[in-house]
Amino acid sequence: MSRDEVTRLEIGSDVQIAGARQAVRQAAVAAGFSLVEQTKIVTAASELARNTLVHGGGGHMELAVVENSGGHGIRLTFTDDGPGIPDVDVALSDGYSTGNGLGLGLGGARRLVQDFTIESRPGGGTTVTAVAWSRMAQRVPR
Amino acid sequence: MTAEAGAGRVSVLRMGDILIAAIQQELTDESALALQQDLTEMAAAGARGVVIEISGVEIVDSFLARVLSEIAAATNMLAGRTVVAGMRPSVAITLVEMGLGLRGLETARSLEDAMAVFRGQAGR
Amino acid sequence: MTSVGSDGSGAATVAQVLETRGEQVAQQWADLPLFRNVYTTGRDAAVAAAHRLVRVLAEVARHGRLDDTSAPDFERVRPHLAQTVTARTRSGATHQQITAEVAELKRPLLEIVARETGGADGAVAAVELMGTLRVVVVEIALSEGAELIDRQRAQLLEISNPVIKLWDGVVAVPLIGTLDSARTQVVMEALLQAIVDQNAGMAILDITGVPMVDTVVAQYLLKTAMAVRLMGAECVISGIRPQIAQTIVQLGIDLGDITTRATLADALKWALGKAGVSVVVGEG
Structure with missing residues (x-):
């Protein structure tokens, strides 16, 4: 991974969630993702952006195209200064919901990407990082 | 694939006792909720069925999935049926990967097939 | 080959020959199939590539690690060798062909070493060094093979599931x-x-x-x-x-x-x- 170009978008309204989806879609097309791969990462971005807005009270998304010897990937980092997640394991389990949706937001997003991490402290905000690789890039051992 | 708020309002057509909403562009959460309200109110005013055509929709996340499920549940309660038609392969794959099978939802391949469901002849 | 000391001096001899006669070695290597088949666009590129290899081998010999395939100096030449091996593999060469082509590099070097130095120490060290190079190339070719299998598996995926x-x-x-x-x-x-x-x-x-x-x-x-x-x-x-x-x-x-x-x-x-x-x- 070398000199990733990072784009930063504010997540403060549902229109900005849609904007984040568009930005991720464009990056996924540029990174050579197949249609299904694009749809998965855009959907994951939508879930995570909504999580940032609804639970974190807004924040921002950082979008970077990353690279390994097999191809490209997309790294999304969502950061908010909200109340934090008291129990990450519980938040990732299906059916957990404190807001809108089916309670599949975080858990669903995690199933759509290859790497997924949450850092959260009660009262200290939340940072979710998700990385998806194109099919060829996934073949390279990490 | 525009994302302006408000401008993304989906219009609902009535054909006899069937309501048809064709979503042609990406919805903001707000316009999805507006559609839910419109459809539920119109269904309450008398409708046998609702068809939501989503072949123009590139992504369905858990929020939109919930909206679709709730529209179906509401029309069910009002003695009607909701059929979601034209889901793209990439959207279907993504939903099942997320763990969203949308079990209660009726589906059809196209608007035409969905209308055939209501004409009482199962679409082939 | 009588003592450890002579081994060490042999390595130094080879290092010196590679350093002072590097251009000559590179010129001769460039005409051999290994380089000629890869650098088809021009002889200059082949000479440059050969020279790069000569310089690395000189470093390896200078540090006296003739039989160490994991010598840090070899690490530096691995990417270049990998390119060469990949190019040969893609054009249909088998592992045996590639290692045979690498083996061909030995003779010109031995001749130059023999001409420049009188004793056998230098020649023995040169043989050892080229043997190690061959092992490194085999290693690279094997990992190349694994990648090729991966690629073929990916292609097979597409064709083995007809709807x-x-x-x-x-x-x-x-x-x-x-x-x-x-x-x-x-x-x-x-x-x-x-x-x-x-x-x-x-x-x-x-x-x-x-x-x-x-x-x-x-x-x-x-x-x-x-x-x-x-x-x-x-x-x-x-x-x-x-x-x-x-x-x-x-x-x-x-x-x-x-x-x-x-x-x-x-x-x-x-x-x-x-x-x-x-x-x-x-x-x-």
């Missing part, structure tokens, strides 16, 4: 062999796309050729059937042999409301029935 149209509106995928995550993703995408392209209302997943169904495979089948249903088509899983049916029950896997049939023929009959087609067996 077949059985009737108007009825498509089927006969799955054969072991199912893994990469493969089922390809199958799922191909089947769903076929539903759109063929305007099919019926999709058959035939698992007659699948040797084993565990929870993971069952999950894949379930997901595919769910995705087919989301698109508004119907999915049948056929070819569930008795022992697979038993495994599914024992594992406690719930196939839910997915239609299953024992054979592909049964599944087709079911699909045709749904489509309102009746099959009449003619007489005679």
